[in-house]
Amino acid sequence: MTVSITDVAEATGVSASTVSRALRGRSGVSEEMRARIVAAAAELGYTASRSASSLASGRTYTIGVVVPYVGRWFFGTVLDAAEKVFSAAGYDVLLYNLGSPEARKRFFTKLPIRKRVDAVLSLLIPDPEEAAALCSLGVPLATTVGGARPGFTVVGIDDRGGAESAVRHLVNLGHRRIGMISGASEPLHWTTPLDRRQGYLDVLADAGIELDPALEADGGYTVEGGEQAMTELLALRHPPTAVFAQSDEMAMGALRALRRHRLRVPEDVSVVGFDDHELSEVVGLTTVAQPVAAQGREAARLLLAQLDEPDAGAPQPVEMPIRFILRETTAPPHSGRQP
Amino acid sequence: MTVSITDVAEATGVSASTVSRALRGRSGVSEEMRARIVAAAAELGYTASRSASSLASGRTYTIGVVVPYVGRWFFGTVLDAAEKVFSAAGYDVLLYNLGSPEARKRFFTKLPIRKRVDAVLSLLIPDPEEAAALCSLGVPLATTVGGARPGFTVVGIDDRGGAESAVRHLVNLGHRRIGMISGASEPLHWTTPLDRRQGYLDVLADAGIELDPALEADGGYTVEGGEQAMTELLALRHPPTAVFAQSDEMAMGALRALRRHRLRVPEDVSVVGFDDHELSEVVGLTTVAQPVAAQGREAARLLLAQLDEPDAGAPQPVEMPIRFILRETTAPPHSGRQP
DNA sequence: AATCTGAACGCAAACGCTTGCGCAACCAGG
């Protein structure tokens, strides 16, 4: 019922080998014969079985992409961009969505990806054990988040520097009580929260502002978490006059909390985010933009390059540019009370 | 270098057949032997080659998911939910992101998915030709968007009814000039824009409001498009006092346009959206909620059910519940000018 | 004691493709 390579071979009156070579553009087939074979294949609606061809050749023409949450804007956007590069190059992408600890554990113990992919792009930061499992696959590895990992091609941004510019902006406006809505590194093992936090600490220290641990609240990198965190900060005896949210999503949660408290932004409280979420412009959020789709594209390209040139070793880490974007959620402290 | 089934067979002192049966839980293997084999497999870090096993068995244990834009919230969320169901059932998911016309064309002509998947979940609406191509794969098909298609299991919502309740809400508030920010059906061939538009028309007719074609603007289902469309509407001689945006993303674009025009929402203009985007609550958008993730889960489940019971024919279409959500972007017309 | 019956396992043939090698046929150079 399903048409195989021998069907088109018989239809053309040649051997299966010749059909295989003709269809994949290999040499050793006359142009005339190739044309006849291509025509016959099209006629019969023939598509080579990937299972069979990858079994025989050892190449799968498939890239594994593992992400923590496809649904979140950042990961979805990276995935979107990377997939386009892969599919344009003739690769399929196998998606692994490892949001829950169970899914994650299942993936790394059973490693269903083994022997199924030619490379993997990981948008989550594996812990050392998981990283070892990935390395054992023996295929090129890349990532777009968190810090450098041995064995991984990494494309990322200067999280620390970005956080610095966000916080410095607040300091420059005259803020002295600056809160931070952060996220734990733990469930995902990524270094982003740590780097961004360091940027915050650096600027405060540099500005001679004493650190108040109470001004740091965990927002879990979600909107709801950001709202919760902002609410906590507002409940302090001396609430901050400005907050740096480590992600735009948390910043939006913070904006919501502020609205609920009938506080005006930026007159009463300034908010600055990080990432330049697609909707940040809509809400006028001041933030630090990172080229999200471009990172996905670049990581995909580097992976493909490694597949083309297996000998050329792993590429150097690439750092994409970031950009501070001033919008409408930041102003000098208590600007609303000034005449 | 890579460990195969014969390696674990030799390690255990049995044949490859027995290893295969043992590892997949088939009968014909004593419990003691099975335990030994499982232990040896774990010891050696053996994972069956999917290529080989699907070549031999004809099953791929892979589901194809085709989406127009992974990066967009709606599709990302559906995909996220569906992937979880698939992977929990032991299936991998092969992702095809068909945003550009070229990618789409490439996909449907070459049909790389053929012989690679056991079922397909399509989040885009194929045109008749494309639908035929998918049907020719001979595997169960499902979709979560647009209308019914022969051969597809569909899970969706009552788009028309949802639009009706959104617009009726505006009418009930006293609005008479109600704009609509819509989207073309064309590039994606989906019926959602048509259905939602019909709901709008129905309510206006029912309320005895004369239709003004100028009040309908195309927003392309994007934030920028929504902003553009709202700007167009505001440029009319008689701008609307309220607008129904066919998606929350377009509604957010509209909100942005209104802010730029220094118009207050809802005092000057009311806005109602559709979908209940994850950030709609943040901006206080009145909207019609649909269970996005639940639709993805349900579609995935129905697909798996068909794989388990191939004889049981295609399931009936399922319609998921929607819910009108009143927030803060709607009010009676000119409510700001009242004392 | 001879026969029958399962259970437990091995054999070997697929599955559909790729690829190294061999073998004609052909052409140019000596």
Add this chain to the structure above:
DNA sequence: CCTGGTTGCGCAAGCGTTTGCGTTCAGATT
């Protein structure tokens, strides 16, 4: 005319599983 080198194609051996069928053997049945 004979070499040596191309070019174009077929042969057949894999690639790592699955699975129908055959074999062995212990225990139950007559």
